[in-house]
Amino acid sequence: MKKLIYSLALIVLFLGCKSTKTLSTSSGLERRMSVNKIVKNHNKFQSRFTTLQGRLKVELTQGDRSEAHTLTLRMGYDNTIWVNAFLNMVRVKITPDRVRFYNKLDNTYFDGDYALINSFLGTDLQFENLQNLLLGEALFEIHPNRFNKTVHPSSYELRPKRSNDLFDLLYLINPTYFKMDSQQLSQQANRNFLNIQYPSYQKIDGLVLPEKMTITATISDVQTTLNLNLKSVILGQSLRFPFKIPKGYKAIELK
Numbered sequence: 001m002k003k004l005i006y007s008l009a010l011i012v013l014f015l016g017c018k019s020t021k022t023l024s025t026s027s028g029l030e031r032r033m034s035v036n037k038i039v040k041n042h043n044k045f046q047s048r049f050t051t052l053q054g055r056l057k058v059e060l061t062q063g064d065r066s067e068a069h070t071l072t073l074r075m076g077y078d079n080t081i082w083v084n085a086f087l088n089m090v091r092v093k094i095t096p097d098r099v100r101f102y103n104k105l106d107n108t109y110f111d112g113d114y115a116l117i118n119s120f121l122g123t124d125l126q127f128e129n130l131q132n133l134l135l136g137e138a139l140f141e142i143h144p145n146r147f148n149k150t151v152h153p154s155s156y157e158l159r160p161k162r163s164n165d166l167f168d169l170l171y172l173i174n175p176t177y178f179k180m181d182s183q184q185l186s187q188q189a190n191r192n193f194l195n196i197q198y199p200s201y202q203k204i205d206g207l208v209l210p211e212k213m214t215i216t217a218t219i220s221d222v223q224t225t226l227n228l229n230l231k232s233v234i235l236g237q238s239l240r241f242p243f244k245i246p247k248g249y250k251a252i253e254l255k
Contacts, residue, residue, distance in 0.1 A: 029156065029175050036144040038156045041178040047135045047207045049077050054233035056083070062224040073134075073230070074239050081130060082241040093243040096127040101252075102245050109245045110252040124166075136179040136198050136210040138171055147171075155181045177201060177208045193218040204233050 056073040060066065071090075074082040081094040093100045099116055102109035110116050118124050129139045142158065150157040155172035172182040179201060185194040195216045202211040213228040 029152075029154070033149075033156070034144075035147050035149050035158065038149065038158065038173055038178070039142045039144045039147075042138065042142065042173055045178045045208055046137055047209055049075075049207065049235045051076055051237055051239045052209075052233060052235055053237060053239060055231045057229040057231070059227040060224070061227075062222070074241060075131070075134070076239065076241065078128075078131070080241045081127075081134070082243070091243060093241060094127060094130065100243055100245070102249060104246070107246075107249045108252050109249045111245065116252070133196060133215075134210070134213075136201065136208070136213075138180065139183055139185070139196075140169070142171065174198075174201075179208055179210070191218070191220050202230075202233070205235050207235065209233060 052073070052075040054073050056071045057068070058071055059068045069085055072084045074080070074084075076082075079095060081092075083090075083092040085091070089104045091102055094117075098112070099114055100109075100111050101116065114124070114126060117130070125133075125139070132139055146161055147158045148161050150159055152172060155174060158171040158173065160169055166187070168184075168186045168188070170182075170184040171180065173179070174181045180196070180198055182195065182197045184196070186192070193216070195214075197214045197216075198210050198212070199214065200211040201208050203209075209230065210228075211230055213226075213230075215226040215228070217224045217226075
């Protein structure tokens, strides 16, 4: 029995080391690579899966306030983003047409559209944009004929040829695995800025996924920073996404 346990432990360790690997990046930029080829490579490396589950360590900083939590993240590709805190104290369920959230610490909940998320991030995003953000992919689809490539020391930098009336956009694409190194949205008039950085990626079952992310949202000079660390990722399992608002909770009202 002892030998069997040791053997199983070695197999688990072997499989873990084989399926998950932090990726290193080269500094070799192909200066002549066209925008069309960069976008084609970026689309080629998009992560496609049925389900994803992992541990998500979150550090939130806003002014003098600082919090750290370890959460469970579950995703059903193109249909659900589900986040759960320890002892079900906080639970979030996001689908393409609905955002639901409750907090047992103050007995509040939200059940509605994307207004809650957009007020936090300072820009209008929908399900596909949030999914892309978590997977290290372009927030908005890149049409090669609408973007210019700019010189950057370590990434392929893409900017729209024409300015957008709603926001300015910048993509920095990694030259090794063509995921995002950084993507930035800014609304100068409203002093709203969203900066998403991806310091490291990991390879799991052939897919390249973010390992660490830093999201900095500045809304009217008030800055909020989220540091995310995604670990223990498992793909393709059968998952449930339960959500039920407890009785007696008070709805969050957005101002």
